[in-house]
Amino acid sequence: MLILFYQRRIIIILIIVSSPWFIKNQILLVIMNPEVLWLSEDFSTYEEGCLSIPEQFGDVERPASVEMQWLGLDGQIHKQRFDGLWATCTQHELDHLNGKLFIDHLKPMRREMITRKMQKLKREQARP
Secondary structure (H helix, E strand, C coil): CCCCCCCCCCEEEEEEECCCCCHHHHHHEEEEEEEEEECCCCCCEEEECCCCCCEEEEEEEECCCCCCCCCCECCCCEEEEEHHHHCCCCCCCHHHHHHCCCHHHHCCHHHHHHHHHHHHHHHHHHHC
16 A cells, blocks of 8 residues: 655635725635745835734734745646735745744744733633
8 A cells, every 4th residue: 555645735815805906806826835936135024913823913024025936726836926015925824834923033022022922811711
């Protein structure tokens, strides 16, 4: 018996857009097994948050642009350059696939403050 295991790493980004230019008012991007091909030398900073760490936010500096390659739902290899907020979102989600959270990019003092808040919240939720 031969068992093959292929690790799948999937990012799904759904953007709800309230704009007259988008008919369906949403953009769905599914990225499987992403690879970063290029990162810009320029950086941008956005305030990030995450459902993994509720109600906590922090300014994260990341490359302003990123070029990625991935397998699409159509079975084809796709390559695209992302800029601005799209670059931040794709890098944020790729971090999750690599076991990182946005707080891992924060300065130590800010990261420790958020970690303590999360520990306190966990203790409070554990109380009967």
